[in-house]
Amino acid sequence: MFKLAKGRMSIWVVIGAVFFMVLQVIANLNLPNLTSDIVNNGVVNGDIDYIWRVGLKMLGFSLLSIIAATCNVFLSSRASMKLGSNLRDDIYTKVINMSNDEYDQIETSSMITRTTNDVIQIQNVYIMMLRMMLMALVMLIGASFLAYNKNHQLTSIFLVVLPILLIFVGILLYFAVPKFKAMQTKTDRLNRVFREGLTGVRVIRAFRQDQFEQDRFEDANKDFTQNAINVNIIMAFSFPVIQMIMSGTNVAIVWFGAKLIGSQAMQVGNLIAFMTYAAQILMSFMMLSMVFIMIPRAQASAKRIQEVFDLSSELAEDDAPVKSDRALGDHSLEFEHVDYRYANAEKPVLTNVNFQAKSGQTIGLIGGTGSGKTSLINLIPRLYDVAAGQVSLDGNNLKRYGLHDLQDMVSFVPQKAILFKGTLRDNMKFGKKDATDEEIWHALDIAQASDFVRENPEGLDQYVEQNGDNYSGGQRQRLTIARALVKQAAIYVFDDSFSALDFKTDAVLRQALKNDEHMRQSIIVIVAQRIATVADADLILVLDDGEVVGQGTHAELKESNQVYQEIIDSQIRKGDEA
Template structure:
């Protein structure tokens, strides 16, 4: 407001200097007018500095809040959301889209407010100086406004398409960086280069479309602005000649007309930023407004320490947007301290079944109960704090080995960390690393073998001392000897701690001694019992036993 006010005062001072100082040759009036102009310039400079600083500070605050809100939301979003959205799109929204909003929230908002104030203020002063001349000058404004409205209508959807295409480009880049070994192994470099180039070409085309929209509209805006100036010079010149207007007032009027047309052009240019920021804001709020499908009920209560009696009561489940039941009418009950092995054909729902226990997904029918408590009726934190998971893909984080083992219990002592590593048969190789437990490993555990990563993941799960332990084919990347040692330790820990364990495995040794084996077939329980019972009674179990499970005697893999 102050910057705009200082700018609007300047033309009036110039007009007064011409009419009362220069024309009558009065030096004293000219000195006062020049001193006034200097004071206005100094004030405008100070206000402009403060405006720029405060606007940038505010925009950085907006970006900070948005990044925090987005990341916090991403931490809470349900797994079903990530099943539908590409990771590259999420990264795009957290980086580029936030930056587009930040840019507009700082300089863009200030320029827009400044343009509106200048537009209203200069128009008021034009009518104050000469209302007839003001009407002539303002005749071009509606035409310019129509062009700008048309421009915004064309440019906004294009910016949304640009952001969408840029997200796809980031997705391709991320996939290729994470899968570079697979690409090289199958000699697919040329294919991936062509795939990236195709999306890049599409991005170039979208950007060129936005350039064409600019080129097809703004020359006409400038033309109309110049027509307004010509009208002022012509009509205003006649008024000066006829004595209806002074030269100083004409100069001030022409300057104020520029002050009025410049904000219109500024709003036109800003409309592109508004459209870009609007498209980015839409994408950002798609995440912020995304429903959390797995949340605590308003009346959810903490889950007390459990004995871990697990019951699946006629459980059905389908993924959001799918019509196929992944699990259909699954029912069984497990006593505390039992070891349950889960087998099944590909796509039979093994991983889905164990994912329902910690409520990574909610059932679409029936109920999952722990000690009689429906898992949907207790708080997520109290439920998951009593469950330990070792997934098939051992995901580690950049940092020290100790930090990765203590990920679920950051306040664990060194003795507790080492005890968990020993239980997972990991202590030996960890001590052999360059800095032992303080060795820094790369992103996703780069620098460690698959078996080493899995043993650290097992140690991480054991450290939290879970009442319910879920092992999703967690020994698939270790050799038979190491697996046997891990399994022996796990068996001891299961019996000693009276844990309930669910195991998804691909080896006979993992299931032979299980208290109960569940055989899944197309989302249903095809057979259930002990190893000996199923060998005797289940044809499906024997087929899986012969085709999928690996006997230790023929295992030749190495822990590497």
């Protein structure tokens, strides 16, 4: 937990918070002593002037305590909120730069919980430490010393009371800490079920699984709620017990103190001051107990956040990276005996993949579901790293390029069309911040998206909902293609990005790609399920169970490759007969 705070909190703000906290404690510890003086020297002797003088001192210390407490709260809040802000920034930066292998290690719902709820737990504990824990510790030491000075005989009461409190707090921690730790994993589960229900609401309704999903959520919610109730019951039970111990302590102090006063071994004012110090000692002990109960939950949160930071990427970068070249033409892409295996997978998803592509060529990838098409293209921008063999760009191993430079040379259209909330212009500028409206409209024209964009009177300033939910599937797909085309890249990768398009739009879009001057000087890689989408590619790779079982042109594969013939039969010939 302290490791996370290092470098993320201003040391001067923390020192300032501690300084004002100590000032507040000093002021508070002086008040009982002044009360004792008023009673012993003012009230007993009837000296009104003395009462006024000491009373004004008490007022001064009270004002000092209020000012110091205000400054301490302000600085403590500032330090802890800054820590939370920096943690969220660092987690987000880490997540944005993760490799796909790292993404697979932590669930999305858990990542959200770690960025929000876990960070809040750490914030809360740090503000409690700067505000309550240190104050309780200093006050406990100071009040104990001053109480002993007032009457060392009465301090023996604490030799009985404090062990009782210690045993009770120990029992409290034994039952409460596991419950607090479990809160985070139960929050993960609740978020996961709720997120799945939100994102899959259409599927749930289509299959009439409303009640099943409601039962799932209710089960997770009840589990979380019951755990929270148990925690609150334990905490609620602690307060009356501690109050009873404090009240018993006060009774014992008054009982024995009265005897000391009766024997003239103690003054009345000193007894009043001792009772106040006793209350401060017990209150400090109680505050420390509450902080120590909260620390294990924050420690569990800190461990979960540290797990994110400890995720190590296998995508190492060369110490002297090759300079990337986004200039058009003269680029080459080569796969040499490439194998790839997902983490913890029993067998490779790609085995001995070999092919070459040059600027101006279109490479088509086709094969059955699970044949490794998407895994193969993910190796091009190094979203994953090869397990064996080598992927080269312009004759250099991809590992020799800086990740940022390499991915700057590749424009990628993912299988799932994703748009971001905002305006259409903002989405189109995602790959090129300084793109002009002319460049954007040109890309929309190629992607066959300009017609429906122009129909909206707001044009490029039209509003885009989260995930592009205000567009149809085909429209989203064309817009994501246009976004990729706005970016000037050496390699364009389309991961089954034409699946939601009708055959006519598919054909017109691919012809527009061929006719565009820039695209004719780039390497185009197209993953498709339909033969028609890749039929006119310069080179078609046929994948089956992670292996390239054939490569060539459409005419060549049609005559000689059995897997390709089977795909043709399933899509064309049998369809014609139907």
